[in-house]
Amino acid sequence: MKSTKETSSTKEQLLQTAMELMLAKGFTAVTVDEICEKTGVTKGGFFHYFESKEDLGKAVLEYYWQSQVQMVQEMPFHSIKDPLKRLHGFLDSFADRARDPQITKSCLIGNFSQELSSTYPGIRTLCDRKFSLFADMLKQILDEAKQMYAPRSRFDTRGLAEHFIAIFQGALILSKAKQDTKVIEENIRHFRQYVETLFKRGRK
Structure with missing residues (x-):
């Protein structure tokens, strides 16, 4: 045994x-x-x-998710006190990973969502749950930034967090089609510039 x-x-x-x-x-x-x-x-x-x-697929998805959570937890932006600068650090960390040739430019959650959403509803539900957890993680930073800085326009932090997920996942797909990882970095930069327009420089 x-x-x-x-x-x-x-x-x-x-x-x-x-x-x-x-x-x-x-x-x-x-x-x-x-x-x-x-x-x-x-x-x-x-x-x-x-x-x-299918049971394997769910277990692999959970295994992958835990590896990504650990990766995010080890990123240096967590030590930044100012939430807006912490958000910039979050985005910069993902841009750095896009530049690293040793890191696979793919997301199992996004891949499974595209491939299996109509054939394996259990896996699709699990993918949705993981995207939601990631959005929660980013929303927390955005909420803190919104409390500290007066936003230039009204916006929903949850929607903005999901907007980043949509941009990042789309950039992964586009980078594969173009065979150019700079696409990922450029789209993260555009999102960062957009976020800058939502906040005033001064605090509340």
């Missing part, structure tokens, strides 16, 4: 491999056989951890 540590290690290996393959090829194109071959896990072993490929 495998120990708890060995079981956890095998499951994480399956999740990591599946995540990498699905980021590169999509959910549908990746087979259970391919994942088993790359990890050295038998098909019976695979189904010990996951009841179905």
Whole structure:
């Protein structure tokens, strides 16, 4: 019988491999056989951890989300006290990642949303939930900035947070079509400039 540590290690290996393959090829194109071959896990072993490929997809999405949360938590902007400057730091951190050639310019949540929304409603719901959590994260910074600075125009911070998600996800798609990651950086810059117009320089 495998120990708890060995079981956890095998499951994480399956999740990591599946995540990498699905980021590169999509959910549908990746087979259970391919994942088993790359990890050295038998098909019976695979189904010990996951009841179905859909079950795997949900687990991979959660695994990916946790990795992204950790990535955001490690970004340096959190130490900035001024919320507007912290927002700029948030955007700059994402722009820096767009410039880093070692980082994959893809989002599993966005990819799954496009590929699986009409065929796997459970996965679509999970994608929506993760986007909502990300919007909450950004909304908190925007709320603090709105409290400290008098906005030049009335705006909904939740809507603005979702606007960034739409811009970022669209930029990822466009960068793939153009094979140019500068598209991501440019769109983040445009969003930052737009946000600047919403706030006055002086505090309330």
